[in-house]
Amino acid sequence: MFRYALNLIKYISFLCFTLSSEAKEVKVVTEYLAPYQVNNADNSLGGLSTEIVQAIFKQANKTPNIIALPWARAYETASSEKNVMIYSIAQTKERLERFHWIGSLINEKLYFWGLKSQFPEAIDDLNQLKKFIVASARHSNVAHYLKRNNFKHNYKLVNEDQNILMLFKGRAELIIATELTLKHNAKKLNLSFDKLMKIKEFTDLNSDLNLAMNLQSDPKLVAEFQRAYTEIKAQGVIDAIYKKWGITTQ
Numbered sequence: 001m002f003r004y005a006l007n008l009i010k011y012i013s014f015l016c017f018t019l020s021s022e023a024k025e026v027k028v029v030t031e032y033l034a035p036y037q038v039n040n041a042d043n044s045l046g047g048l049s050t051e052i053v054q055a056i057f058k059q060a061n062k063t064p065n066i067i068a069l070p071w072a073r074a075y076e077t078a079s080s081e082k083n084v085m086i087y088s089i090a091q092t093k094e095r096l097e098r099f100h101w102i103g104s105l106i107n108e109k110l111y112f113w114g115l116k117s118q119f120p121e122a123i124d125d126l127n128q129l130k131k132f133i134v135a136s137a138r139h140s141n142v143a144h145y146l147k148r149n150n151f152k153h154n155y156k157l158v159n160e161d162q163n164i165l166m167l168f169k170g171r172a173e174l175i176i177a178t179e180l181t182l183k184h185n186a187k188k189l190n191l192s193f194d195k196l197m198k199i200k201e202f203t204d205l206n207s208d209l210n211l212a213m214n215l216q217s218d219p220k221l222v223a224e225f226q227r228a229y230t231e232i233k234a235q236g237v238i239d240a241i242y243k244k245w246g247i248t249t250q
Contacts, residue, residue, distance in 0.1 A: 025065040029074040034184035060228035072138040088209035099212035103229035110202035135172035
């Protein structure tokens with residue numbers, strides 16, 4: 001009888017531990033960057049990428065604790081803390097071995113942008129662009145590229161969505177962004193998107209925006225989320241979210 005009671009206690013303890021482990025929230029960090037991550041009217045976090053991430057968590061039967069931070073802090077947190085996720089992060093060569101990659105959220109095309117008043121026509125020579133002041137967020141893939149390719153005149157931002165303001169305030173001459181993001185930011189800030197000039201496609205950094213996990217994360221947890229991503233993609237969930245946001249080609 002004593003042995004039976006002891007085994008029952010062990011089983012209950014194990015069951016409680018298992019349920020507690022499954023119910024535990026997973027920390028997820030990101031930044032505000034429309035339309036991928038946006039601050040809704042009720043102060044909740046929304047956006048195209050956020051909806052995909054929430055669908056992945058629902059499929060994995062887990063709860064995300066999503067925290068919006070300046071990109072530099074989000075990147076440092078995901079780089080240093082075990083089992084932390086980050087999105088929407090570009091999958092670049094420099095980052096490939098630094099994270100576990102869960103799945104692609106969206107493919108983006110980046111461009112150099114400037115004001116039409118300063119750039120009456122497009123510029124094809126990348127070297128010509130190096131003489132201008134370029135604004136980029138610290139620890140972003142754009143900032144890493146600019147440094148690596150000897151762009152000397154860089155204006156470092158805390159948040160990516162400040163870049164369009166830097167153009168209109170005259171603090172930067174060029175920014176690098178997707179057309180979709182700039183249109184959303186211009187509308188949000190009551191700035192005229194029509195005053196912007198698409199100067200050159202930034203093909204070197206066109207890449208997938210991903211959901212990734214800290215490199216030291218639990219392999220079983222990583223595999224669970226990778227499987228959940230594959231399942232919702234096969235079910236058409238991601239395509240439905242694209243359609244909702246007016247994106248038809250991915």
